[in-house]
Amino acid sequence: MATQKTRRKILDTFLELLGEHGWSGFEMAELAGAADVKLSVLRAEFPDKTACVRAFLSEVDQKVLDRVDPDMADEPARDRLFDVLMTRLDIMSAYKPAIRAIGVAARRDPALALRLNRELATSARWMLTAAGIPASGLRAGMMAQGLVVAFSRVIDVWLEDEDPGLARTMAALDRQLDEGESWMGRIDKVERMVSPLFRRAFGARSPKGTRAQESDTPEAGEPAAPAA
Structure with missing residues (x-):
């Protein structure tokens, strides 16, 4: 080793x-x-080269996690995520040429893009965790993938932003977080509408075709209805 x-x-x-x-x-x-x-x-x-990128992303993740600002704990989730992502950009600033090359290669090679996406999604989950946003389950997976797409758009702006204050980059990140909040709001609305339908569909009848018990606990001798 x-x-x-x-x-x-x-x-x-x-x-x-x-x-x-x-x-x-x-x-x-x-x-x-x-x-x-x-x-x-x-x-x-x-x-392989993907393993090198994985190691690089992991290193960046570690540095971001080390720099999480405890004073942001009481701020809204959106502000915490904004702060985490700006910290990430600051850490990556020394590697702009390499990051630009990775982006160019991914756009030219869909197979490479898929491989890199898995690594980026892992990093995105850790960024959500750093911002104090729950990052487990199906919803979190959707959030992580959405963050990969949104942050890649911010990266495109950041790579060309020569302003020391990164005004364009921060504006782009603001827009992407606004769109993300809107998108997740729609997802939550659909989830609230669909969940009762799933509960009725899966809990309406027992495997024997009889009505499921209203209680979560089945009567003795009867199988429990499957969870939605």
Whole structure:
């Protein structure tokens, strides 16, 4: 197993090559040579470029989580998420060329985009967690995927934003969070409308065709109705 110092050197070299040559501009063997490590070591630590991106995203996640502001705890969820995402952009600012290259490659290669989406969705869940927003279950999965899409649009603006104050980037993030709130509001409305229908459909009759008990506890000897 490689030392932490060797892993750091490999990842830094990967990001540098990625920013200079693009996703397809170098091979893993060239990464090993540039990082001055054996191919066997590289294979053990990072079997492919996606693994390198996964490690990079995980590192960014860790840094964001370390910088969560406890003073934001009493602020609205939207403001907490805004603060977390701006912190993430600040941490990623040193890697703009590499991030731009990843975006270009993903737009050209749908298969790569799907692989990266899984990694980005994991990061999105952690960003929701950092903002104190529950990130488990189906609804959270939808929120995480929506955040991946929304934040990618903000990234496109951020990559071209030369203003030290990031005015355009913050405006873009505001818009995306506004759209996200509207979208989740519609999802919640549909959920409230549909949930009673599912409860009736699944709880109306027992497997024997008799009416289900009103109570959550079945009579002795009768099977319980399946949960919606």
